[in-house]
Structure formats: C-alpha cells, structure tokens
Amino acid sequence: MTISTIRVPDVGEGVAEVEIVTWHVKPGDHVREDDLLADVMTDKATVEIPSLFAGTVVELGGAVGETLAVGGVLCRIEHAGTDASPETEPAKVIAEEPVKAVAEPVAAAASPKTAPVVAKSAASEAPAIRQTQVGSARAPRPEGAAPLASPAVRDRARRAGIDLRAVAGSGPAGRITDADLDAVFAAPPPSPAGETRRARKEGTERIPVIGLRRKIADRMALANARIPHITVVEEVDVSALEDLRAAMNERRGDKPKLTLLPFLAAALKRAFVDHPEMNAHYLDDDGVVERHNAIHLGIATMTPNGLVVPVLRHAEALGLFGAAGEIARLAEAARHGKATREELSGSTFTITSLGPLGAIATTPIINHPEVAILGVNRMAIRPMWDGSQFVPRRMMNISASFDHRVIDGWNAASFVQRLRGLLEAPALIFMEDEA
Amino acid sequence: MTEKTCKVLIIGGGPGGYVAAIRAGQLGLDTVLVEEAAVGGTCLNVGCIPSKALIHAAEVFAETRALAGENPFGIRAAAPEIDLARTVAWKNGIVSRLTGGVAALLRKARVRVVQGRARVVDGKTVEVAGMDGAVETIRCENLVIATGSRAQAIPTLPFGGDILSSTEVLALETVPKRLCVVGGGYIGLEIGTAMAKLGAEVTIVEAAPRLLPLYDNDLTKPVAKRLAALNVRVLTDARALGYAGGQLEVQVGETREFIAADKVLVTVGRAPNLDGFGLETLGLDRNARYLAIDGQCRTSMRGVYAIGDVTGEPMLAHRAMAQGDLVARVIAGEPVAWDKRAMPAVCFTDPEIVSVGLLPAQADGAGVAVFPFVGNGRAMTRDRDDGFVRIVFVRDTGLVLGIQAVGAGVSEMAGQFALAIEMAATLTDIAATIQAHPTQSEAVQEAALKGLGKALHI
Numbered sequence: 001m002t003i004s005t006i007r008v009p010d011v012g013e014g015v016a017e018v019e020i021v022t023w024h025v026k027p028g029d030h031v032r033e034d035d036l037l038a039d040v041m042t043d044k045a046t047v048e049i050p051s052l053f054a055g056t057v058v059e060l061g062g063a064v065g066e067t068l069a070v071g072g073v074l075c076r077i078e079h080a081g082t083d084a085s086p087e088t089e090p091a092k093v094i095a096e097e098p099v100k101a102v103a104e105p106v107a108a109a110a111s112p113k114t115a116p117v118v119a120k121s122a123a124s125e126a127p128a129i130r131q132t133q134v135g136s137a138r139a140p141r142p143e144g145a146a147p148l149a150s151p152a153v154r155d156r157a158r159r160a161g162i163d164l165r166a167v168a169g170s171g172p173a174g175r176i177t178d179a180d181l182d183a184v185f186a187a188p189p190p191s192p193a194g195e196t197r198r199a200r201k202e203g204t205e206r207i208p209v210i211g212l213r214r215k216i217a218d219r220m221a222l223a224n225a226r227i228p229h230i231t232v233v234e235e236v237d238v239s240a241l242e243d244l245r246a247a248m249n250e251r252r253g254d255k256p257k258l259t260l261l262p263f264l265a266a267a268l269k270r271a272f273v274d275h276p277e278m279n280a281h282y283l284d285d286d287g288v289v290e291r292h293n294a295i296h297l298g299i300a301t302m303t304p305n306g307l308v309v310p311v312l313r314h315a316e317a318l319g320l321f322g323a324a325g326e327i328a329r330l331a332e333a334a335r336h337g338k339a340t341r342e343e344l345s346g347s348t349f350t351i352t353s354l355g356p357l358g359a360i361a362t363t364p365i366i367n368h369p370e371v372a373i374l375g376v377n378r379m380a381i382r383p384m385w386d387g388s389q390f391v392p393r394r395m396m397n398i399s400a401s402f403d404h405r406v407i408d409g410w411n412a413a414s415f416v417q418r419l420r421g422l423l424e425a426p427a428l429i430f431m432e433d434e435a
Numbered sequence: 436m437t438e439k440t441c442k443v444l445i446i447g448g449g450p451g452g453y454v455a456a457i458r459a460g461q462l463g464l465d466t467v468l469v470e471e472a473a474v475g476g477t478c479l480n481v482g483c484i485p486s487k488a489l490i491h492a493a494e495v496f497a498e499t500r501a502l503a504g505e506n507p508f509g510i511r512a513a514a515p516e517i518d519l520a521r522t523v524a525w526k527n528g529i530v531s532r533l534t535g536g537v538a539a540l541l542r543k544a545r546v547r548v549v550q551g552r553a554r555v556v557d558g559k560t561v562e563v564a565g566m567d568g569a570v571e572t573i574r575c576e577n578l579v580i581a582t583g584s585r586a587q588a589i590p591t592l593p594f595g596g597d598i599l600s601s602t603e604v605l606a607l608e609t610v611p612k613r614l615c616v617v618g619g620g621y622i623g624l625e626i627g628t629a630m631a632k633l634g635a636e637v638t639i640v641e642a643a644p645r646l647l648p649l650y651d652n653d654l655t656k657p658v659a660k661r662l663a664a665l666n667v668r669v670l671t672d673a674r675a676l677g678y679a680g681g682q683l684e685v686q687v688g689e690t691r692e693f694i695a696a697d698k699v700l701v702t703v704g705r706a707p708n709l710d711g712f713g714l715e716t717l718g719l720d721r722n723a724r725y726l727a728i729d730g731q732c733r734t735s736m737r738g739v740y741a742i743g744d745v746t747g748e749p750m751l752a753h754r755a756m757a758q759g760d761l762v763a764r765v766i767a768g769e770p771v772a773w774d775k776r777a778m779p780a781v782c783f784t785d786p787e788i789v790s791v792g793l794l795p796a797q798a799d800g801a802g803v804a805v806f807p808f809v810g811n812g813r814a815m816t817r818d819r820d821d822g823f824v825r826i827v828f829v830r831d832t833g834l835v836l837g838i839q840a841v842g843a844g845v846s847e848m849a850g851q852f853a854l855a856i857e858m859a860a861t862l863t864d865i866a867a868t869i870q871a872h873p874t875q876s877e878a879v880q881e882a883a884l885k886g887l888g889k890a891l892h893i
Contacts, residue, residue, distance in 0.1 A: 146776075148834065148859035149859060150857070150858045150859065151774075151857055151858075154774055155771075158770050158771065158772065159770055161770075171859075172832065172833065172834075172861040172863060172864065173829065173832035173833060173834035173859065173861050174832065174834075175859045175861075
C-alpha cells in the first residue's frame with residue numbers, strides 16, 4: 001500500500017494559486033481513477049481535478065474556501081501498489097510516499113494480489129459506518145391526548161410558538177424529543193386553516209462567501225468604492241428594431257437566432273465612433289485612460305454559480321449573425337462553467353440585461369476598469385402620445401452608468417441619446433457604414 | 436394618607452405570594468408585597484414547617500421510648516420525657532430562621548414589603564391599613580391575589596377554647612392527655628400520629644368510611660395498621676355533633692357515643708380566604724368556592740391574577756410556588772403557561788405516603804406494578820419494611836402515569852417520582868436508571884422491572 005500525494009496542477013496562465021470551491025470527496029471515501037476530487041477556481045475559471053488513482057482518500061489539503069499554491073498538496077490517497085502513477089501525468093504532480101504503518105513492505109510487494117483485496121474490504125466497510133437518519137416520527141397522538149414532552153422541550157416549543165399538539169413524537173410512548181422539534185424547525189408543517197399561529201423561526205444559516213461569489217463581491221466592492229457612478233435612464237421606442245429583428249429571424253434559415261444583444265453590439269459599435277471615450281479603461285492607479293480600437297463586449301451572464309461576464313471579442317469585426325452565434329456559445333460555456341480564462345477577461349465595455357425579469361430601471365455597476373456600462377430593461381407595450389393620440393408602442397428603458405471621474409454628464413447624456421437614436425431608427429446603424 | 440404606585444402588587448406573603456414577588460423583582464418589575472402577619476404564610480409559620488418539626492420531635496421521642504423496652508437493637512435506655520414548651524421553642528427558631536430568610540430574599544429582589552391588611556378598592560387600587568392604623572393607597576398595574584386559606588370550621592364545633600385548629604395545636608406547650616381529631620385527612624392524621632407518639636390518647640373521627648379518603652385502600656392500610664399499633668382509636672362513618680363538658684358527642688352509624696377529650700382538633704379541610712377584604716367588589720368569576728383562573732393564572736378581570744389556595748385544590752405550597760413563579764413571568768411578558776404533568780403530594784403520616792400522577796383507579800386499563808419493601812434490604816436495616824412502591828403505566832407503551840409509595844422515609848422519593856412523570860418517562864427509562872444500593876429507591880427500579888415482566892428481586 002502506498003500513499004500518494006495529489007498536488008495542485010499548473011492550470012496555466014501564470015496562475016500561482018487556486019481556491020478550493022468544492023470537495024467531491026472526504027477522508028475515508030473510496031475513489032476510482034478519474035473520479036472528481038475537487039473543483040478549484042483560478043480567477044474566474046473553475047477547474048475540475050480528477051483522481052489519478054483508485055484508492056482511499058486519506059487527507060484533504062484544505063477546506064473549501066482556502067487558497068492553495070500551485071504544486072501544493074491537494075489531497076493524499078492511499079492506493080494499492082507502488083507503480084500506479086499514470087504515465088500521462090507529469091511526475092511533478094505525484095509524489096510517492098511509502099506507508100509507514102505497513103510493517104513489511106517487502107511482503108506487500110511480494111504478494112501484490114492481496115493488497116487490492118484489503119483496500120476493497122476497507123472501502124466497502126466505510127459506507128456501512130455512516131449513520132442513517134432515523135425514520136419518520138410516529139403518528140401524532142389520538143385525538144385529545146396530551147402531548148408528551150420534557151419541560152425543556154415544552155419551553156423551547158412555547159418560545160418558538162410551536163403548538164406541541166401538532167408535533168409527532170418519535171420518543172418512547174410518543175414522547176416529543178428535541179430532535180422532533182428540530183424537524184419542525186427544519187420543515188414547518190402546513191398549518192391548518194384558521195387561528196393557528198405561525199411558527200417563529202430560530203437560528204441563522206452561515207454561508208461562506210467563497211469562490212466565484214467572493215470574486216464577484218470583491219469586484220463589486222472595488223467598483224463601487226472607486227467609481228463615482230452617474231446613471232442615465234432613457235426610454236427607447238424599439239418598435240422598429242423589434243420589427244426588423246422579427247423579419248430577420250423569419251428568414252434566418254440555419255443561422256443562429258438573433259436576440260437583442262447583437263443589435264445592441266452593432267448600435268454600440270456605431271455610437272463609439274462618435275464617443276470613443278466610452279470604449280475605454282480608466283487605469284486609475286496610473287492616471288491613464290486607455291481608449292481601445294477593438295471592441296470587446298462583456299456580456300453579464302447569470303449562471304447557477306453567480307454572475308460571470310464572458311467577452312464577445314472584436315465585436316467591431318462581427319456581423320449580426322456572427323455576433324449572435326458567438327454570444328450563444330459564450331453564454332452556454334459560462335453557464336456550464338466551461339468558459340476559459342480568455343473568454344472571461346479583457347472586456348472594454350459591458351452590457352447587462354436581466355431580460356424579461358428586468359425592471360423599469362436599474363443602476364448598473366461598472367465593470368472596473370471600464371468607464372461605462374449599458375443596462376437593458378424590460379420591454380413592454382406602453383401607450384405613447386404621438387401628437388394627436390395615444391398609440392401602443394413597444395418601449396424599453398436603457399440604463400447606462402458612467403465613471404463620472406472621466407465622463408462628464410453632458411457626454412453621458414449625449415451618448416445615451418445617440419444610442420436611443422440608433423435603436424429607434426435601426427436603419428441608421430447600418431446606413432452609417434456607408435455614410 | 437399616603438399613596439404609592441407599582442407595577443405588581445401581591446396580596447399575601449405565603450409560598451405563592453413571596454415566590455411571585457421574588458421572581459417579579461428579579462425580572463425587574465416594581466413589586467409591592469402586602470402581608471398582614473409574617474412572610475411565609477401558613478406554610479412556614481403555622482403549617483408545613485411547624486408540623487414537620489413536631490412530627491420529627493415526636494418520632495425521636497417515640498423511638499427513644501421504644502428503646503426503653505425490649506428492642507431488636509439490643510439498646511437499653513431509660514424512659515424519656517419531653518418538655519413540649521422547649522420543643523415548640525426549637526420549632527419557633529426554625530420558623531424565624533426561614534421567615535427571616537424569605538424577608539432577606541425579598542429585600543435582595545428589591546421587593547417593597549408593606550406590613551398591613553389589604554382592602555381591594557378596585558382592580559388597580561388597594562388600601563393597606565398598617566398596624567398603626569395609618570391607611571396607605573397603592574395603585575398597581577397588576578394585582579395578584581395570594582391570600583391563601585384558613586382552617587375550615589364546622590358549625591357544631593366553632594374554634595375557640597379547647598376546640599383547636601391546626602394552628603393552635605402546633606403551639607401547644609403541653610401534650611394533651613386525651614386528644615380527639617375530627618377529620619381523618621392528612622393534616623389530622625399527621626398531627627394525631629405525632630400527638631399519639633408524644634403520649635396523648637388519640638381518637639380520630641372521620642365521616643367517610645375510611646381514613647385519607649383521597650387515597651386508595653392499599654396506600655392507607657399500612658398507615659391504619661401503624662395507628663392501631665400506636666393505640667390510636669379510629670372511628671369511621673362518624674360525625675362529631677358537639678363538644679361540652681370535656682366530652683365530644685359523636686354519631687357512629689346508629690349509635691351515639693361520648694368521647695372524653697381535653698382538646699379537640701378540627702381538621703376537616705381548608706377554606707379559601709376570599710372574604711372580608713373587598714375582593715367581592717371585583718365580581719371575579721368563581722370555580723365553586725375558589726377563584727376561576729386560566730392557564731396563566733388570570734382571573735376574569737384583566738390585570739388581576741390569582742395563585743395558591745384561593746384557586747382551589749390541591750392546596751399545596753409547592754403548587755402555589757410554581758404558580759407564583761408563573762404569574763410573575765406572565766406579567767413580565769414571558770410566553771409561559773401552566774403545563775405541569777406531575778403534582779406530588781406527600782402525607783407525613785407514619786409510614787409516609789407519596790403520590791404523584793394517577794392512582795390505579797383513576798387510570799382505566801392501566802398496568803400496575805408493585806414492589807414491596809419486604810424485598811428491600813435498606814428497608815429491613817431500618818427496621819421498617821412495611822409499605823411498597825407502585826407504578827401505574829400505559830400497558831402498550833410503558834408510559835408512566837403515576838407513582839405512589841407508602842413507607843418510612845419515602846417522602847424523599849417524591850422528587851424522582853415527579854421527575855419521571857414530568858419528563859414523560861417510560862418503565863424502560865426507570866428500569867434502565869441505576870439506583871444506589873442499598874437504598875429504598877431500588878424499589879422504584881424493581882417496580883419498573885416488574886412492570887416490564889423482568890423483575891429481579893421478586
């Protein structure tokens with residue numbers, strides 16, 4: 001038997017340390033080769049680390065949320081044999097250590113066939129030790145029977161506003177135990193209609209802010225602390241744009257479906273011609289504003305783990321359908337946590353949209369060190385005055401925030417008006433290529 | 436006339452009232468306690484504590500007297516004498532230590548104790564007439580009635596002269612030669628037994644067919660047996676008709692009998708103190724002759740509470756104390772309510788009787804397991820193997836519904852009986868709890884084992 005150390009692999013990009021996001025194993029677990037051990041996070045990419053051995057996990061290198069250096073100990077696995085290191089892995093990832101507890105390593109080596117048997121039996125015992133949850137409590141007492149509980153349990157129930165008559169007791173003779181109350185706290189029973197008091201709840205759940213969530217928190221705190229935001233909200237009549245989009249989608253054939261985003265990208269591309277100060281980074285530590293010729297549009301995307309911002313690179317060089325396809329691919333990758341580091345960094349301007357969930361107005365927070373962000377709100381048909389009567393128009397509000405240190409209010413407002421003009425008369429977006 | 440205000444005003448400084456006051460004070464409520472005599476009430480001054488002192492002295496005397504004759508221990512001693520005046524002085528010393536302690540606790544809890552007699556003006560106002568005649572008006576937000584009870588008189592035997600209540604008999608400085616006890620409840624039996632041990636010729640007159648009518652025959656039989664051994668004459672189905680010329684006239688069945696008695700002790704029960712201090716002006720709802728209360732000791736008037744003997748049976752100091760604690764916490768806004776399962780009752784007769792929870796006759800279809808002290812080593816070494824421990828339980832679940840015991844010294848078992856029932860213990864819980872050897876408590880475990888069909892020592 002051998003204990004091998006699995007080290008944090010070099011995930012490239014000059015990343016020096018990773019944060020443990022999830023452990024898929026715990027000490028004592030039996031793992032097969034290629035079973036996932038842990039998810040670690042580098043900047044914004046999550047990397048899954050598989051096991052190189054079949055064996056039993058002996059020790060974990062850190063708790064969830066801890067940061068490990070590349071090359072540091074991720075975990076240690078006890079496995080059979082001494083020659084189990086797969087050749088596909090660089091040797092630096094694995095370090096072999098003989099098990100001290102084995103009295104006669106020679107004997108173990110001499111009869112390699114016995115070793116796996118030992119490992120297997122140890123592993124098969126492990127799950128049996130696990131405590132199983134006690135089954136459901138007995139049915140509540142017969143009608144009118146007083147609930148049985150110790151004074152301490154009664155007091156706890158009363159303070160929590162729980163009527164013990166409605167609590168099933170799992171103890172001897174149907175006694176209501178502390179554990180039964182715990183179950184009530186965990187899942188309050190549906191209260192019968194009428195006067196029943198609602199249970200007050202006790203306790204708090206502590207959720208460690210780790211991984212992507214911590215990254216988001218840090219980025220938001222940085223942006224909010226450094227950047228004095230000015231937000232401009234404007235309503236946009238998107239009837240014409242929506243008609244155009246519907247017409248294009250109707251005859252798209254096997255091209256990707258057009259969402260609003262490719263049109264926004266195109267409109268921004270036009271607007272940046274007059275407002276190059278918006279497609280920029282303000283490197284506040286250096287006191288420099290970098291205006292970019294390339295347009296790398298960050299697209300804020302909700303994923304099961306939180307907000308990520310995949311980047312539509314070189315939007316200036318993409319047509320509508322090209323942008324649509326790329327955006328769909330990036331969103332898919334981001335949602336499944338498969339986006340690469342490159343796909344998650346380097347944006348020069350960011351669009352954020354809550355889609356149908358969006359409100360009337362939002363106040364987007366700038367993706368530091370960018371200088372502006374465009375928020376798209378919910379589209380709705382609203383009555384608009386056309387000079388003689390109310391007409392139903394498809395309206396959408398846009399909220400744009402600007403770094404007020406480098407963007408003045410007048411510039412911000414004229415940029416938003418420019419965007420509005422382009423979106424309300426979408427032909428201009430494309431006409432001006434000629435102009 | 437002076438006037439003061441407070442958050443909580445408690446009338447009566449007995450076990451209910453003083454506990455309520457201490458707890459209220461501890462909870463930061465501005466509290467006034469009105470007491471006309473001494474704090475501690477009937478219990479400390481003229482009830483529980485004095486009677487237990489007398490019972491103990493009588494027991495010591497009787498044991499010593501037994502040593503003057505033939506005894507199994509091989510001890511030879513001269514016939515003892517007792518100076519009851521000194522016994523009473525010793526008892527008074529205990530009482531003053533205890534009442535002094537209560538007074539100190541009240542001070543510590545910052546309770547203002549007002550000496551005087553209270554008169555209820557309305558639900559928020561009480562006038563207190565002090566010893567010096569000065570009248571003080573106290574306004575309160577919450578009023579607690581804790582005025583307790585007094586010995587019940589019977590019309591044919593009005594208290595006075597040689598007709599005594601328990602209060603007077605506990606202050607006697609000589610042992611009456613012949614004592615007639617009218618009422619065979621626990622108070623009459625406790626004092627009657629003590630007086631018999633002190634050398635009085637005691638006759639007990641009970642109207643019911645047997646003594647201690649609240650308990651079953653199995654529990655009272657050892658007591659009756661012991662009374663016979665002490666030469667106490669017991670008349671059942673007997674009614675006292677009057678007392679004149681040192682003769683108590685008693686109707687026993689069809690026959691009329693005259694019993695010579697130097698003193699007559701009347702212990703036919705206790706009546707709540709609800710009259711004569713203006714309480715009737717509040718028009719509070721009654722429950723028979725007691726004040727009606729809810730699960731938080733509230734009466735029918737908002738802000739007026741009642742605790743202790745005025746709220747009915749069982750009239751026990753420990754019940755009043757628990758209510759006192761409860762009412763203070765209710766007034767302080769805590770979410771508490773009366774939810775007790777166990778209310779222990781002890782008769783300090785000889786042998787003692789303890790009862791917690793249901794008697795067999797009160798629990799339909801319940802299982803009953805009895806373990807007699809004849810099978811208990813410790814009882815034998817005390818030369819008192821009379822009595823037993825009995826557990827009443829639900830047959831299919833083993834849930835303990837009641838525990839009773841009769842035997843010498845069993846009063847100290849009341850705690851474990853009450854704990855078992857309050858915790859909703861089952862026979863298995865009790866059987867699985869190791870009891871120290873050799874103690875009488877082993878009988879509790881054995882009774883539980885017997886109930887489970889696993890008895891070891893029987």
